[in-house]
Amino acid sequence: MKLTVKTGKLQKLRTHLLAVFLFEETRTIDEWLTELNEITGNRLSELLKMRDFKGELNETLLIYTPERSPVRRVLLVGMGKKREFNAEKVRQVFGTASRNARDKKLKRFTLCLEGVTVPELTKGELAHAAVEGALLSLYQFIKFKTEDIKKYTIVNEIVLFALNRMNYKELCAGVEMGKLFAEATCYARDLASYPGNVVTPTYLANEAKAIAAKCGLKCSIFDEKKLMQLKMNALLGVAKGSNEPPRLIILEYNCGNDKADTVAVVGKGITFDSGGISIKPAKKMEEMKYDKCGAAAVLAVMKLVKQLQPPVNVTGIVASAENLPSGKALKPGDIVTTYSGLTVEVINTDAEGRLILSDALAYTIDKFKPDAVIDLATLTGAVIVALGHYATGMLGNNPGMLKKVMTAAQKSGEMVWELPIYPEFDEHLKSNVADIKNSNGPGAGTIFGAAFLRKFVKKTPWVHLDIAGTAWDVKEKSYLPKGPTGVGVRLLGVLLKDWKL
Structure with missing residues (x-):
């Protein structure tokens, strides 16, 4: 236009x-x-x-x-x-x-x-x-x-x-x-709107390649063979029930300053989420094409950073898979060994987002050693119970980083609200047969999801944005028509543009 x-x-x-x-x-x-x-x-x-x-x-x-x-x-x-x-x-x-x-x-x-x-x-x-x-x-x-x-x-x-x-x-x-x-x-909105028979993990990988070629970014795509070599068994496990192979997608922007911070943005890219063996109800299941909204935001941000030229190096990572039931699918009770070495008992196959993010976050920190990590994920329906469709749930391990994200949220108009991750929540992660479990039943579901992810970020300053309530189905505003909102793009754009060492 x-x-x-x-x-x-x-x-x-x-x-x-x-x-x-x-x-x-x-x-x-x-x-x-x-x-x-x-x-x-x-x-x-x-x-x-x-x-x-x-x-x-x-x-x-x-x-x-x-x-x-x-x-x-x-x-x-x-x-x-x-x-x-x-x-x-x-x-x-x-x-x-x-x-x-x-x-x-x-x-x-x-x-x-x-x-x-x-x-x-x-x-x-x-x-x-x-x-x-x-x-x-x-x-x-x-x-x-x-x-x-x-x-x-x-x-x-x-x-x-x-x-x-x-x-x-x-x-x-x-x-x-x-x-x-x-x-x-709007690019993120488009990606989110495409149905699961169009946008697959391979499609997202090809989009990343196109972005890299156009914007001069470095791009790496990990296929099943590479994921097996890296022992990313959580990501591979979620994808087992589908004929669509998983992908780990990496885009890198270098600002040209050797002393600049590196910020990693990690997105959940479940291109369709049936819930797997723990299958979801049929009502509104078609909306589960929106389970890739975190990934859509990350790819959109990587398009944006090349044009913004922020004073910071940015690594965008998308963990992408399809979560479907089949004879090969991950089952409740299965145990997977993640990239980090931690073992996870799968209580609920519909808590798959934290599984794929566990491998993505651990690899990001191990490989790129970022100064800060932000992940975006349509992780829990519980965040809608807590905050409705008005604000994104924000949790993290570093007060300074949480404050930066809050400031960017206020400036961008994308509202967030901080929820606590008390040490007591770690007790609820414990499994009788593995190091941790991926679900704890009802109560504080959003916080439990974040407590799970915290296990994989070590001491790196980290913020988790649960966008399940704000990625779509929000009350229509004049500038937010029905459908996906593209939430996270403007927030991260402001955060990176205004980044101070």
């Missing part, structure tokens, strides 16, 4: 729709609104006077301008109370405006930045948030649609308009950054 920044006088602007954003406190015509009022044939002043438009958050009202006006429509969008307005609400209102414009079958429209202010944001940061909201709101997954395809409007261009040219370069930089973050997020 083409994004254009324009500055100048409103009277010289030509557009089918101009979206203008107003606070609840806007009661009269002043300053730049005088120009806008003239364009609307004084209808704006009447609307404000009569309080037909109150400016409540995401409230909209469409004004058709006089016949010969170069601005054919003015869409008023409410920003709510000025003191409560923040970057997240910038995303929301620009998403609301963009979806309204698309609903009018418009392929090109204009979003006005004038009057949109958040004291703690620079002009560039504000433009970044605005573009994220606009582009993310327009996401559609229609690759498999064949009937009535013309009813889906594809927006070709968005113009960002401001009166003052003084901040032009800063606005352009913010627009470009917002576009990078939004496109990476």
Whole structure:
């Protein structure tokens, strides 16, 4: 999509729709609104006077301008109370405006930045948030649609308009950054949306190769033979029930500074999760194509880092398999020896995510010796019980690293909430026949999953993000349409871009 920044006088602007954003406190015509009022044939002043438009958050009202006006429509969008307005609400209102414009079958429209202010944001940061909201709101997954395809409007261009040219370069930089973050997020959404008969572990491996070739990253793909050599029996075990072979996928970005930190991001890539022998109920099982959302986020982040050029080396690792039942499948009661040497009693084959991550995390730390590790996984349904679909569960072993992730989450608008991993939880990991077990039954399921993973990260600063509640099925926001959200991409993008030694 083409994004254009324009500055100048409103009277010289030509557009089918101009979206203008107003606070609840806007009661009269002043300053730049005088120009806008003239364009609307004084209808704006009447609307404000009569309080037909109150400016409540995401409230909209469409004004058709006089016949010969170069601005054919003015869409008023409410920003709510000025003191409560923040970057997240910038995303929301620009998403609301963009979806309204698309609903009018418009392929090109204009979003006005004038009057949109958040004291703690620079002009560039504000433009970044605005573009994220606009582009993310327009996401559609229609690759498999064949009937009535013309009813889906594809927006070709968005113009960002401001009166003052003084901040032009800063606005352009913010627009470009917002576009990078939004496109990476939509790439993750696409990967997550593809069904299991399209996206397999081999497909993800080929995607990684394509990313590496395009972005100049180092890529390594471990097939079954290599995984057997490395004794990654947990990953191999999960894949036994499927005809699709597992893959461990590695992408490496080097920032060119020998003294720079290395951060590893590890994603769970179960391309379809039936639960295995501990099979899931049929209801909503089709959504288990989303069990690869952690992997999708990691691949998207690796596309993004090459463009962001962060001051840190980044290693992206995806453990990918299909979890299906068969005569060869892993069974409850089986014992597997992981890459780290720890033995695991499999209590529940539907707790497979922690198994594949155990090998991936242990190998990552052993091979790359990163200064920090973040894993993303649709690990437990229990996190939905704890946090609903509003926040990602965050757990870890290092307060400083947890704080960094929390800061990035707040800046990106992807909410997280920390849950504890008390030492007492290690008692629940104990097995009578192996070193540890992969499930402990009901109660604190999210924390138990993280306590299990902690066994494989040693003392490396580590954060676990359980995205099972935020990867899909969230309450629809203006910039979060139905389907997968691409959660984690923007958070990690901010974390890596702002990384400080």
